[in-house]
Amino acid sequence: MNKDQCLRAVNQLMEDRRTQGKIESNRRRETIAAEVPAIGQKEKELQENHASFFRFIAEGGDSEEEFLKFRDKSLALQEEIKQLLVENGYPETYLDPVYHCSLCADEGVVDGVLCPCYKQALSEQYLAQSGMEKLFAKCSFAAFDLSLYPTEGDGDISPRDKMKKILAFAKNYVKNFGDDAQNLLFVGEPGCGKTFLSVCIGCELIRSGKFVLYAPVQDLLADFEAATFKNKESTMPTEEYLDADLLIIDDLGTEFYSSFVESTLYSVINTRLTRKKPTVISTNLTPDERDECYASRLNSRLNYSFANVPFPAANLRAETLKRRAAKGKKG
Numbered sequence: 001m002n003k004d005q006c007l008r009a010v011n012q013l014m015e016d017r018r019t020q021g022k023i024e025s026n027r028r029r030e031t032i033a034a035e036v037p038a039i040g041q042k043e044k045e046l047q048e049n050h051a052s053f054f055r056f057i058a059e060g061g062d063s064e065e066e067f068l069k070f071r072d073k074s075l076a077l078q079e080e081i082k083q084l085l086v087e088n089g090y091p092e093t094y095l096d097p098v099y100h101c102s103l104c105a106d107e108g109v110v111d112g113v114l115c116p117c118y119k120q121a122l123s124e125q126y127l128a129q130s131g132m133e134k135l136f137a138k139c140s141f142a143a144f145d146l147s148l149y150p151t152e153g154d155g156d157i158s159p160r161d162k163m164k165k166i167l168a169f170a171k172n173y174v175k176n177f178g179d180d181a182q183n184l185l186f187v188g189e190p191g192c193g194k195t196f197l198s199v200c201i202g203c204e205l206i207r208s209g210k211f212v213l214y215a216p217v218q219d220l221l222a223d224f225e226a227a228t229f230k231n232k233e234s235t236m237p238t239e240e241y242l243d244a245d246l247l248i249i250d251d252l253g254t255e256f257y258s259s260f261v262e263s264t265l266y267s268v269i270n271t272r273l274t275r276k277k278p279t280v281i282s283t284n285l286t287p288d289e290r291d292e293c294y295a296s297r298l299n300s301r302l303n304y305s306f307a308n309v310p311f312p313a314a315n316l317r318a319e320t321l322k323r324r325a326a327k328g329k330k331g
Ligand SMILES: [Zn+2]
Pocket: 101, 102, 103, 104, 105, 106, 107, 108, 109, 115, 116, 117, 118
């Protein structure tokens, strides 16, 4: 699914919600009219008053006195309906329009700005098509298993204790997330939990209504290549990468190096820095390896504009497999 299809899907969702709201609203009106005929009668009078008003306008009516008469009658009827609702044990707003999101009345836009409900639906669409939906289902801080990290290691602090601190840091990051949030560089060997934690952060933020995109570096570069050379269809419009509330770039360093790659990475990272849009990058490359791989302007961004988060050595995949095998033997 490309962006337009995602957008269409979300627009359709909004339309379905509006339709559902109308159906629910009509159902309530019919129920009330049957249960409390006096309310049904007032509703009918209200509709007739509206119809008369539109006829008055259509026939060129412009008398302010008449206009006020229509308005006052409408307000009085609405007030009477409210009173009747309350007298009959219903909330006075029972016949108000029914919305999934009252902020935007299911239009998806408030004062020309996308409503959080729309952004959330769009993020989920993007996440689904970014190939993370399987990760998304199980990725949460609660699912983060610290016991997979060894309690003994080389340094003063064990890998498990080190990871505990990183997890606490990540939770705090999500809690205080805003446009001024730090850029993070997750550094560590393959299988030490960088992707999992970055996806946890992304998923937690999506749950709080943020617009988050995740992409392995090669997918991101392929989209920029497609957009630049128009040789293939890109899955994600490049502007989205530049403007998402959070962009997660996974596996930096696994791409094939070229000057296009270098300049694209620099441009994505630098543009997001300029726009104060935070980025989380995970990489297996050590600082020395990064020095070898990338030109100084990209490296200086990574070194000075990102908080370096070194992950403890661990092999989560091997540990998970070992446990599964042990469980199998027992069973
Ligand atoms: Zn909304």
